[in-house]
Amino acid sequence: xxxxxxxxxxxxxxxxxxxxxxxxxxxxxxxPEGLSLRAMDSARVAMVDLKLPSVYFSNYNIEKEEVKIxxxxxSMVKILKGMRKGYxxxxxxxxxxxxxxxxxxxxxxTFEFPLLDIEGENIPSLKLKFDAxxxxxxxxxxxxxxxxxxxxxxxxxxxxSEKFMIYGKSEKGRATSEFSKEDLIExxxxxxxxxSYSTEYLLNxxxxxxxxxxxxxxxxxxxxxxxxxxxxxxxxxxxxxxPRTETE
Amino acid sequence: xxxxxxxIKRLYIEPSxxxxxxxxxxxxxxxxxxxxxxxxxxxxxxxxxKHLLVIEGTSPPSIFVGRYNYPxxxxxxxxxxxxxxxxxxxxxxxxxxLRIEDILNFRYELIRSYNxxxxxxxxxxxxxxxxxxxxxxxxxxxxxxVKLKKNPTKLNLIDDVIPPMGPSAPFENFDxxxxxxxxxxxxxxxxxxxxxxxxxxxxxxxxxxxxxxxxKVLSAGMLGLKKYRKFVPTRWSIxxxxxTISKHLIAKLKFYPTIDKIxxxxxxxxxxxxxxxxxPEKWSYEWIEAWYPNTTWNIQGxxxxxxxxxxxxxxxxxxxxxxxxxxxxxxxxxxxxxxxKRQAKVLAIREILPGFVTSIGVWFVRxxxxxxxKENYKEFENSLEALNYVFENLNxxxxxxxxxxxxLKDELQQNKINMYY
Numbered sequence: 001x002x003x004x005x006x007x008x009x010x011x012x013x014x015x016x017x018x019x020x021x022x023x024x025x026x027x028x029x030x031x032p033e034g035l036s037l038r039a040m041d042s043a044r045v046a047m048v049d050l051k052l053p054s055v056y057f058s059n060y061n062i063e064k065e066e067v068k069i070x071x072x073x074x075s076m077v078k079i080l081k082g083m084r085k086g087y088x089x090x091x092x093x094x095x096x097x098x099x100x101x102x103x104x105x106x107x108x109x110t111f112e113f114p115l116l117d118i119e120g121e122n123i124p125s126l127k128l129k130f131d132a133x134x135x136x137x138x139x140x141x142x143x144x145x146x147x148x149x150x151x152x153x154x155x156x157x158x159x160x161s162e163k164f165m166i167y168g169k170s171e172k173g174r175a176t177s178e179f180s181k182e183d184l185i186e187x188x189x190x191x192x193x194x195x196s197y198s199t200e201y202l203l204n205x206x207x208x209x210x211x212x213x214x215x216x217x218x219x220x221x222x223x224x225x226x227x228x229x230x231x232x233x234x235x236x237x238x239x240x241x242x243p244r245t246e247t248e
Numbered sequence: 249x250x251x252x253x254x255x256i257k258r259l260y261i262e263p264s265x266x267x268x269x270x271x272x273x274x275x276x277x278x279x280x281x282x283x284x285x286x287x288x289x290x291x292x293x294x295x296x297x298k299h300l301l302v303i304e305g306t307s308p309p310s311i312f313v314g315r316y317n318y319p320x321x322x323x324x325x326x327x328x329x330x331x332x333x334x335x336x337x338x339x340x341x342x343x344x345x346l347r348i349e350d351i352l353n354f355r356y357e358l359i360r361s362y363n364x365x366x367x368x369x370x371x372x373x374x375x376x377x378x379x380x381x382x383x384x385x386x387x388x389x390x391x392x393x394v395k396l397k398k399n400p401t402k403l404n405l406i407d408d409v410i411p412p413m414g415p416s417a418p419f420e421n422f423d424x425x426x427x428x429x430x431x432x433x434x435x436x437x438x439x440x441x442x443x444x445x446x447x448x449x450x451x452x453x454x455x456x457x458x459x460x461x462x463x464k465v466l467s468a469g470m471l472g473l474k475k476y477r478k479f480v481p482t483r484w485s486i487x488x489x490x491x492t493i494s495k496h497l498i499a500k501l502k503f504y505p506t507i508d509k510i511x512x513x514x515x516x517x518x519x520x521x522x523x524x525x526x527x528p529e530k531w532s533y534e535w536i537e538a539w540y541p542n543t544t545w546n547i548q549g550x551x552x553x554x555x556x557x558x559x560x561x562x563x564x565x566x567x568x569x570x571x572x573x574x575x576x577x578x579x580x581x582x583x584x585x586x587x588x589k590r591q592a593k594v595l596a597i598r599e600i601l602p603g604f605v606t607s608i609g610v611w612f613v614r615x616x617x618x619x620x621x622k623e624n625y626k627e628f629e630n631s632l633e634a635l636n637y638v639f640e641n642l643n644x645x646x647x648x649x650x651x652x653x654x655x656l657k658d659e660l661q662q663n664k665i666n667m668y669y
Contacts, residue, residue, distance in 0.1 A: 024561060024562065040665055040666075041561075042529070042530035042531070042532065042560070042561035043529060043530070043532065043560075043561075043593070043658065043662075043664075044529065044664040044665050044666055045658075045662055045663075045664060045665060046665065047665045074562075124669045125669075126665070126668045126669060127668060127669065128668060198662065222663075223668070224663075224665065224668055240665060240668075242662065242663040242664055242665045242667070242668070243663055244661050244662055244663070245660070245661050245662065245663055246661060
């Protein structure tokens with residue numbers, strides 16, 4: 001019914017690790033175009049939008065128009081943890097409601113998981129207009145948010161003229177990181193923008209430098225933050241994070 | 249080296265809500281070897297047991313396992329010095345409609361007779377332990393004759409988790425005078441040495457056994473794999489059972505859809521104002537206690553003291569700082585949701601109003617919340633309206649509550665993704 005091959009098993013495990021802090025159960029959809037996942041966290045504050053087109057894989061074979069694959073991400077990550085280096089991975093879905101993972105490298109290892117018996121919900125696309133788009137080194141952005149998290153439960157993102165700022169404050173003090181256009185890989189903005197986002201969520205979304213060394217962020221005043229990691233072979237992992245109601 | 253008494257500095261601090269609420273007489277955070285507040289509640293005791301050397305009476309049936317000196321603990325039958333139908337004395341599931349003073353009266357009649365024994369002797373129990381376990385197999389009261397080594401102490405047992413109990417005394421020996429038929433479902437689990445303790449707890453619960461009775465048999469070392477059986481201090485067994493069952497129920501309710509609208513339940517029971525709010529979102533849970541001045545753990549304070557504990561959809565790994573109550577209420581709300589075949593985000597608030605100056609055990613919050621969730625609720629379409637209603641029905645200040653509550657903060661200060669479809 002469906003056979004997908006990853007040249008390197010590590011990329012599949014790293015993707016699952018990247019989304020497991022937001023999503024507990026994943027409902028992937030496979031079509032002739034590729035494999036995708038759209039899911040929200042249980043509190044409906046963040047959303048994951050993963051697109052892996054068929055060219056992302058070393059082999060992609062589907063016999064149906066659409067196949068749904070639901071499983072618990074955290075339990076799969078736990079089981080596959082030891083299998084990351086130097087293995088080729090084949091993911092197969094047969095008729096018997098099992099997802100079968102085969103690791104080929106030093107030896108031949110097979111894992112089978114029952115698919116989740118519940119339907120994933122259909123989540124519509126978000127209608128968002130952004131005022132600012134920033135490309136920044138993944139590690140640099142993560143470091144800045146980690147500093148702010150020591151002071152505040154939320155980080156305020158601000159763009160004005162040629163400057164991008166992130167800051168947070170509380171009775172413990174204040175942390176600010178400022179980036180001029182030269183510090184960034186790219187800075188585009190149409191209007192000044194300011195919005196605050198939960199640091200707890202940001203820490204789960206940012207810093208995925210094993211997926212991409214560059215993070216693209218887009219935002220506008222009181223609009224969700226869009227975080228994009230461009231993956232190899234046209235793959236894309238996008239997170240959306242709803243803003244706090246008030247901006248400070 | 250001899251240290252003169254006058255050189256030893258006072259290392260204890262005076263009771264205050266910030267140390268007493270997380271402690272509740274269990275951790276001695278004030279540095280004393282006893283809880284000064286509990287001792288105060290305990291002072292007017294009768295001397296009726298002063299000359300007792302033999303107790304003859306009907307045990308509900310019940311035992312008490314202490315936690316001091318663990319792993320060598322005190323264990324023995326719990327019984328009043330009278331025969332009769334005493335079953336009610338140890339079934340908190342029936343106590344909510346009684347007056348607190350009546351509960352205290354019959355609980356204080358129960359004398360804790362004990363002998364010290366190592367907890368892992370449960371895997372190879374000696375004869376008197378087997379007799380004790382046999383007694384617990386009966387669902388009816390069991391008549392016992394206990395010969396004491398010395399007269400009972402004057403102190404009752406008052407604790408925030410365990411229901412109150414009367415004084416204690418070491419026993420010389422005891423004889424069971426009457427036999428009743430055993431509870432078959434319990435007997436099956438007791439003799440199943442390959443069934444682990446969590447599975448045994450769930451099995452008994454699914455068979456309809458009261459959680460108070462499950463914790464009793466767990467404490468008596470009657471559940472679990474043979475090689476791992478242990479006596480479990482009564483206090484720990486109560487919370488272990490609430491925790492194990494509610495975890496199991498939460499895993500099940502996560503397969504159901506969310507409720508459709510916000511539900512708010514409220515009720516005042518014995519000077520405790522309970523409000524339970526359920527939001528139409530995936531499972532998460534927060535428990536808040538607000539202790540007014542002139543209540544058990546805030547006896548001399550001037551301000552209301554608010555503490556909270558939270559778990560997300562994924563659950564928690566550490567022990568809740570509010571302790572036993574957190575797990576008892578989690579059991580009550582997860583039972584309700586599973587029965588409704590729904591999941592929800594749940595915020596449960598308990599205001600303890602001035603005058604509630606006793607400590608009667610976590611059964612009180614479990615049974616209160618179970619009772620409240622059987623009654624009608626008010627439904628709301630939007631969260632602002634619901635929260636306004638909640639704040640109107642609470643005595644504590646809205647701002648202070650928001651400051652302490654993760655769920656309220658998120659509800660009022662965090663937008664949701666689905667606003668942007």
